[in-house]
Amino acid sequence: MYIITKDGSGDFTSIQAAIDAMPADSAAPMILLVGMEEYHEQVLVDKDNIRLIGEAARRTVINGDGGCALKVTASNVEVENLTLRSEGGQALWTAGEHTTWRNVQVQGAVVQEGGAQFAEGCTYQEEPLRAETPAPRKPTWFLCGDSTMCDYTPQEAPRTGWGQALKELVQEAWVENCAMSGRSSKSFVAEKRLGFVELCLRKGDKLLIQFGHNDEKPDVERATVARVTYPEYLNMYIDAARRQGAEPVLLTSIARRHFDENGQLKHTHGDYPPAMRELAAYRGVRLLDMERATEALVQSLGDEGSKALYNWQEVGHPNYPEGVQDNTHLCYTGAVRMAQIALELMEKSK
Secondary structure: OEEEOOOOOOOEOOHHHHHHHOOOOOOOOEEEEEOOOEEEOOEEEOOOOEEEEEOOOOOOEEEOOOOOOEEEOOOOOEEEEEEEEEEEEEEEEEOOOOEEEEEEEEEEEEEEOOOOEEEEOOEEOOOOOOOEOOOOOOOEEEEEEOOOOOOOOHHHOOOOOHHHHHHHHOOOOEEEEOOOOOOOHHHHHHOOHHHHHHHHOOOOOEEEEEOOOOOOOOOOOOOOOOOOHHHHHHHHHHHHHHHOOOEEEEEOOOOOOOEOOOOOEOOOOOOHHHHHHHHHHHHOOEEEOHHHHHHHHHHHHHHHHHHHHEEEEOOOOOOOOOOEEEEEEEOHHHHHHHHHHHHHHHHHOO
16 A cells, blocks of 8 residues: 655655556556545556545545546556546546446546446536446455564565465455554554555455554553553454454464473463453454464474574575574565464454
8 A cells, every 4th residue: 555645744745656656567456545635636547456545535636727637548447535626627538447436526527438437426527437336346455563464675585574475375355465564553543554544445355453562562652551552442443444344353463482491482472462362252353363373383393493484594694694583573484374374264263
């Protein structure tokens, strides 16, 4: 997910700049969330598999200033919660194949040149789109979590988040990894990331929620109390998913690799996993107990063997020239194994 805001607080300040920066060969939808502003641009969507989502339909405006506000030539494009405006001109020009319009207000002329169009809840100032009701969509799993789950760049390899590996394993849905390094259930909300994710959720989607590693930290920006404020924040994620018709899924934190002198794996997450288990039972939410499952795996491999799951690198590694001994974050092999465990637990919990 990429965020567009005029004040520079997002990833881009221009809608067109964001589209231009997207890869041209992505098979998965690329989500561009547009902040609540009026953008004076003439936007061309010429890359397939783009989801362009406004923060608020009436207050997220693309104004072509007499030119065409939005022109779509690519396939499998979804446009949602936007106002398209062009005084005395074309507000919308579309020839894309399988283009979906949801809750879009078109203030200006519409030009439609072929391509299958699907529309829900749209309003028009002039002639409407000739559109059909959309066919069932492929759902998306949105991941909210911390550094054990998030994506990493090639320059950080082999460090890999298990959510990053999950994308390679899931066939029945798209995986949108919104997890961010260093975040807790509290700071993720404070940075408005949950709000942005909620705007993208649709009926049939899943919201996978894994926090705890950083909720334990002492700083005020991230710290929560395990059986007090931690479940209060988790409830915000549950409610956000259910408001949009998506399914919330709670996941306890994965194991850290810390053994005692007797070769037994230590429990390092305190009361946070029990608090999540209690909340899942109380709210009737599916729970994937990653802590117990991953602890069992790490314990079975032992102190030495379990290093293969984590980011342990010798001195001289290209990305870690001084070496690294990381007992929290995973290497690619470990990330794939943790993602497989998540899918196994998901299947068992149906």
